[in-house]
Amino acid sequence: MVRPRLLVVSMSLPVTAKRTGEETWSFTMSPGGLVSALLGLKEFETKWIGWPGVDVHDAVGKKALSIALAEKGCIPVFLEEVCDQYYNGYCNNILWPIFHYLGTPPEYRNDVIITYQSQYDAYKKANRIFFDVVNEHYQEGDVVWCHDYHVMLLPQYLKEYNSKMKVGWFLHTPFPSSEMYKTLPSRSELLRSVLTADLVGFHTYDFARHFVNACMCILGTEATSEGVVDQGKLTRVAVFPIGIEPERFINTSKLSELILGVDRLDTIKGIPHKYQAFEKFLEENEDWRGKVLLLQIAVPTRNGIGEYQKIKDQCHGLVGRINGRFGSISSVPIIHLDCSIHFHQLCALYAITDVLLVTSLRDGMNLVSSEFFAGAGQSLGAGALLVNPWNVKEVSNAIGEALSMSREEKEKNIKSIFSIKLNEVTSKAEQETGKAPHELPQHDVVQQYSKSKNRLLILGFYGTLTKPNKNQERRDEGMNLELHPQLQERLKALCSDPKTTVVNFGEHDMWLAAENGMFLRHTAGEWVTKMPENMNLKWIDGVKQVFKYFTERTPGSYFQASETSVVWNYHYADAEFGRAQAKDMLQHLWAGPTSNASVDVVQGRYSVEVHSVGVTKGSATERILGEIVLQNKSITTPIDYVLCIGNFLGKDEDVYTFFEPELTKKTMSSPYYGSGPLKKVSSTLVDVKGDNYFSVAVGNTHTKASYFLDSSDDVVQLIHKLCTHNNP
Numbered sequence: 001m002v003r004p005r006l007l008v009v010s011m012s013l014p015v016t017a018k019r020t021g022e023e024t025w026s027f028t029m030s031p032g033g034l035v036s037a038l039l040g041l042k043e044f045e046t047k048w049i050g051w052p053g054v055d056v057h058d059a060v061g062k063k064a065l066s067i068a069l070a071e072k073g074c075i076p077v078f079l080e081e082v083c084d085q086y087y088n089g090y091c092n093n094i095l096w097p098i099f100h101y102l103g104t105p106p107e108y109r110n111d112v113i114i115t116y117q118s119q120y121d122a123y124k125k126a127n128r129i130f131f132d133v134v135n136e137h138y139q140e141g142d143v144v145w146c147h148d149y150h151v152m153l154l155p156q157y158l159k160e161y162n163s164k165m166k167v168g169w170f171l172h173t174p175f176p177s178s179e180m181y182k183t184l185p186s187r188s189e190l191l192r193s194v195l196t197a198d199l200v201g202f203h204t205y206d207f208a209r210h211f212v213n214a215c216m217c218i219l220g221t222e223a224t225s226e227g228v229v230d231q232g233k234l235t236r237v238a239v240f241p242i243g244i245e246p247e248r249f250i251n252t253s254k255l256s257e258l259i260l261g262v263d264r265l266d267t268i269k270g271i272p273h274k275y276q277a278f279e280k281f282l283e284e285n286e287d288w289r290g291k292v293l294l295l296q297i298a299v300p301t302r303n304g305i306g307e308y309q310k311i312k313d314q315c316h317g318l319v320g321r322i323n324g325r326f327g328s329i330s331s332v333p334i335i336h337l338d339c340s341i342h343f344h345q346l347c348a349l350y351a352i353t354d355v356l357l358v359t360s361l362r363d364g365m366n367l368v369s370s371e372f373f374a375g376a377g378q379s380l381g382a383g384a385l386l387v388n389p390w391n392v393k394e395v396s397n398a399i400g401e402a403l404s405m406s407r408e409e410k411e412k413n414i415k416s417i418f419s420i421k422l423n424e425v426t427s428k429a430e431q432e433t434g435k436a437p438h439e440l441p442q443h444d445v446v447q448q449y450s451k452s453k454n455r456l457l458i459l460g461f462y463g464t465l466t467k468p469n470k471n472q473e474r475r476d477e478g479m480n481l482e483l484h485p486q487l488q489e490r491l492k493a494l495c496s497d498p499k500t501t502v503v504n505f506g507e508h509d510m511w512l513a514a515e516n517g518m519f520l521r522h523t524a525g526e527w528v529t530k531m532p533e534n535m536n537l538k539w540i541d542g543v544k545q546v547f548k549y550f551t552e553r554t555p556g557s558y559f560q561a562s563e564t565s566v567v568w569n570y571h572y573a574d575a576e577f578g579r580a581q582a583k584d585m586l587q588h589l590w591a592g593p594t595s596n597a598s599v600d601v602v603q604g605r606y607s608v609e610v611h612s613v614g615v616t617k618g619s620a621t622e623r624i625l626g627e628i629v630l631q632n633k634s635i636t637t638p639i640d641y642v643l644c645i646g647n648f649l650g651k652d653e654d655v656y657t658f659f660e661p662e663l664t665k666k667t668m669s670s671p672y673y674g675s676g677p678l679k680k681v682s683s684t685l686v687d688v689k690g691d692n693y694f695s696v697a698v699g700n701t702h703t704k705a706s707y708f709l710d711s712s713d714d715v716v717q718l719i720h721k722l723c724t725h726n727n728p
């Protein structure tokens, strides 16, 4: 099969040309993440169309350059006299600041018509020049992939000429909220043009959402789960978080502590903010002076724009001041280099760096951060501390924290960054059990119950104590939050038996464990937080944003957030669409809020749940027991009967095995119990030998539980039998 050709169009080619003779040219790699990101395109036959970084005015030079570039799969676009007004002007002085929330530069406010209009004219002309070149090289079946804010009019020019062309447009920068975008005079024309593309892509869900909103507010288009519909025509809008090729970095020793910064010298990268924070750090941490070096690679960019020259001067000024204040004859705290470096040097730097300091104020993606984790992960281990770049004190503290982080901590963090924990509920349980559960021997359960003196009942709620769904429609699953009507009285009876401790939800004399045991209370008491100390929950807001976005795009879905977890459910949504959205959501989580967080992402049958690592019912059981023992001094005899019934997610199935006799023996003497309240009672707390321990999964035959019951009706019957055991 013939693979489609891909025509990549971007303002700059991946190489920048320099004339070395009348007909000879040399090349260097162009700066910036767009080039790094697209270098990985291997699956397609690709031709790259863009500006070669120089103006060429003579025919001989143009021809020679075109031939030299053709060997690299590149096709030059000669912009000539429009280049300055187009690139420095409209692209980088109008679109770039607006897209990064910096607003319109002051000069445009004073001279709106002339400056703005002439630059926009240059933008249109330049896009026409790109169109001519694409057209000249286009072959039927080619896919044309337009990149970035430099070529927003190109999709329209291409589609007007040939509506059958397959055209995509991807934005590498943020797309701002519609309030900011509205300040752009040519806002409608640019949106309309982009909408002529077949597919429009962004790095993050936020940027995609802003784009869809801008189309709705400004053009009055309709938003659907797939994208934007304008007069019956659908433009798909999707999120493709650009990544890196980790192998490039992974495959590629120690100074005094090294902090590294790698950024184009751009106003959005927050380099002065970085220097100010570092200065504060040195001010407040005398011990570190002379022992830490900040090496900043400040890659030159857009030198033709005044703002970029200013920021360079500003950085040089700050570096001079800080080196003057804290430097000595033998060392300076900052080395600032106005240059780019070779790929191998960059890899070597990543590998020996202790701390990568990124303080971008706004960024499309920031590949440097991903590259560092890939490059440093193998050798050093690393952990990300999230900071607000505007808060000098916070960044300064984070520098201190990062420099003092132990190797173990770094390794722990890098592990959680590298592994997305996807626990496929059923398949995982299936793999791990290897044995099928038996039907619950109810007679034995009741007999043992009556013989025992101190019983522990652990009961799940959803699907265990709730009414079963008679209606077999999937949409009814999991939505029943009501206690089974026949259970009220029976639970009450069970809980009032002094020999029985019940852990669950309810209104009776029992222990209520909420949020996987993170919160615990006796019905007669207050909620006690059982959250482990230092549990980092900073990821929650980001995850909520992702869930909100998918909820808006997936009719019938909803999400629920609690203190330590967020769950997105799509029982009510179209099944196939919901599944596709869930898959997409996992990518977003991975690329965004969970990429740096110690969380488990659990995919349920019709749900996606994110919670802090280790928040499982099994791990909570120890804490819960500890609290019960602490608060309930009456537990003087060991627990001699455990009945654990639930309809738990795969990740919670450890609760079924928690009391298994051989495990109990092992764990009770393990350091895990060392400091907990169970230590004092560990030898006497639990006395289960197997015949007095029943783990039961409701309605699930792929489980770690030893037994199963079909439905919560069976649970009701069993509980009835337990209540009446003395009086059958």
Ligand SMILES: O=P(O)(O)OC[C@H]1O[C@H](O[C@H]2O[C@H](CO)[C@@H](O)[C@H](O)[C@H]2O)[C@H](O)[C@@H](O)[C@@H]1O
Binding pocket: 012, 031, 032, 033, 034, 035, 037, 148, 172, 173, 242, 301, 302, 363, 364, 365, 366, 367
């Ligand atoms: O070509 P220049 O004007 O020198 O600028 C270099 C590139 O800067 C921007 O890069 C963006 O793309 C990266 C990869 O997707 C992303 O990680 C980063 O956050 C963006 O700023 C610009 O969007 C590119 O067009 C430029 O080539």
Ligand SMILES: O=c1ccn([C@@H]2O[C@H](COP(=O)(O)OP(=O)(O)O)[C@@H](O)[C@H]2O)c(=O)[nH]1
Binding pocket: 031, 032, 033, 034, 036, 037, 262, 263, 264, 297, 299, 339, 340, 341, 342, 343, 346, 365, 366, 367, 368, 369, 371
């Ligand atoms: O001397 C250098 C410094 C940086 N980079 C690369 O430039 C890219 C910068 O991308 P990022 O997304 O961080 O920011 P952008 O410059 O695109 O805004 C990364 O792939 C770096 O590896 C490079 O090739 N040489």
